[in-house]
Amino acid sequence: MKSPKIVIVILSAILALDLSTKYLAQIFLAKVHSLVIIPNFFNLTYVENRGAAFGFLAETSSRFRTPFFIIVSVVAIIFITVFYLKTEGSTWFHLGLLFILGGAVGNFIDRLRMGVVVDFLYFHWYQYYWPAFNVADTVICIGVGILIIDMFCIHKKDNADCTPYSLK
Numbered sequence: 449m450k451s452p453k454i455v456i457v458i459l460s461a462i463l464a465l466d467l468s469t470k471y472l473a474q475i476f477l478a479k480v481h482s483l484v485i486i487p488n489f490f491n492l493t494y495v496e497n498r499g500a501a502f503g504f505l506a507e508t509s510s511r512f513r514t515p516f517f518i519i520v521s522v523v524a525i526i527f528i529t530v531f532y533l534k535t536e537g538s539t540w541f542h543l544g545l546l547f548i549l550g551g552a553v554g555n556f557i558d559r560l561r562m563g564v565v566v567d568f569l570y571f572h573w574y575q576y577y578w579p580a581f582n583v584a585d586t587v588i589c590i591g592v593g594i595l596i597i598d599m600f601c602i603h604k605k606d607n608a609d610c611t612p613y614s615l616k
Contacts, residue, residue, distance in 0.1 A: 458547075458550065459550050463557075466551070470558065470583075473494055474566060477492055481494055491570040492568050493568060495580040497567045500517065518560065532549065537598070540598040541598045547588065548587075551588035552588065567580035568580060569583075
């Protein structure tokens with residue numbers, strides 16, 4: 449999974465999907481703000497998230513918040529990249545890291561461009577709402593899920609497949 453061509457294709461696909469959906473959200477959803485897709489369950493809603501996950505630090509001064517998130521993003525991207533390059537692991541392990549890296553870069557680009565991250569996927573159950581998120585956030589969560597599954601797998605010799613770990 450360390451083939452440069454495969455890495456470029458995966459990261460490019462993640463960034464293209466993330467940035468294009470955010471662009472479409474800005475073009476179409478910013479005008480209407482919200483579009484009901486499935487009543488009482490799913491809306492497409494334009495949100496400019498000034499904070500991190502769940503709006504963390506959204507209310508702090510932009511003089512602190514913007515440089516803080518840019519520095520944290522750069523450090524995270526460098527750490528993930530070095531960890532990816534220096535660590536041996538299964539194909540799934542490296543795929544999980546690539547997903548996390550792709551999502552982090554997608555949100556980082558938003559912060560550099562606008563000082564905010566565009567979110568637009570908005571799930572809820574009647575009056576109970578989950579915070580809005582985007583494709584980059586989804587890809588990061590999928591990457592973490594892949595790493596968790598990989599952590600609990602016993603790998604075969606070719607490291608391409610795994611079977612669930614069984615407790616004895």
